Amino acid sequence: MKKESEKSLRAFAAELAIYAVLVTAYFFLVLHLLGNWLYRLDLQHRILYAVVALLLIAGQAVVLDALTTLLFRLLRRRWR
């Protein structure tokens, strides 16, 4: 039981580390590139901005949830 939770903890720590690297890259690449476009969209086309905002946050949720689940599953299998 103790060994099992140790494995889970180690997998979770590794997941966090990989996730942190991916998220940092995401900040610099995607958000930096999207920033000015979204700013102009908010000023000029509010309704389109509202739709894009919702799609972005929902899309990010689905992608990151899938990514973290996949990472955790892969890392747990590796340490089993």
Added chain:
Amino acid sequence: MFFPISHSYISPLYLVVVGFLIGILGGFFGVGGSFIAGPALRLMGVDWNYAVGTDLAHIVGKSIVAARQHRTLGNVDLKLGLIMAIGTIGGAEGGAQAIQALKRAGNVNTVVSWVAIVVYFSISIFMLWESQKTLRSRKGRSLNAAEPKADHSAFGPVTERIQRIRVWPMVSLPTSGIQEISLWIILLVALVGGFFSGFLGGGAGYIRMPSMVYVLGIPTHLAVGTDLFEIIISASYGTFTHAIKGNVDILIALVMHTGAVIGAQIGVVATQYFAGPKIRLAFVPLPLIGVAIVLYTLLTGHKL
């Protein structure tokens, strides 16, 4: 990092950490965490109207992750969630309109701050009273970790009286273990929650989750999961209306959400180890943290 939409400079690390903490609370309690996210954004100099709208956008993402995890644990009543979404959307629109009226009057920060203090404080005191009374009772003491989903509330007799009100149409909620309840009571609970969602920001889970337990009689674990599912719909609508009114900085929400994804997953797993009254007792300090932060801003005059 500069966020051009709300004209604010905020460290992305700060946003990720705030998102992570709120994610844990969201997954565990089924709340949006606006009582912390709103003041946390204000602390960085974001105006209340942006704090409210941006927080809603972040909540949409976090609730998708947490509700999906709760669904795999059987903690989501889809029928109840869909009914409540209708009432919440109506209430949220009323709340957003009230914010707009206050913006025009020029006193949005003061009014929202005082309403937040009164609402958060009342919820904490009531839940402290109820959960302690439940845990001291014989039925409350008999709840154990082996059956974490077993639930009991000292407020139960009032809940039963509410469930006996027969105003047509009556609906049954088999997933939540409720044979019959008036549709209007569900809609009223959702409407009140929705109003505060639009007015104070967030998904108003701090009002709706306790209301679902105390007024509708939903077991705590199901209230948490169903509330998160319902929040996806209502917070999406709230995000859309606030974005049209120019109150959403989606870039801030996206950064916060990267931390919330991990936090929400931890919070959902943790609910499996606690009985209902213990989850409610643990909930008590959360709105008080919001009260402390808002009071600090009012007393010191700092832009929080």
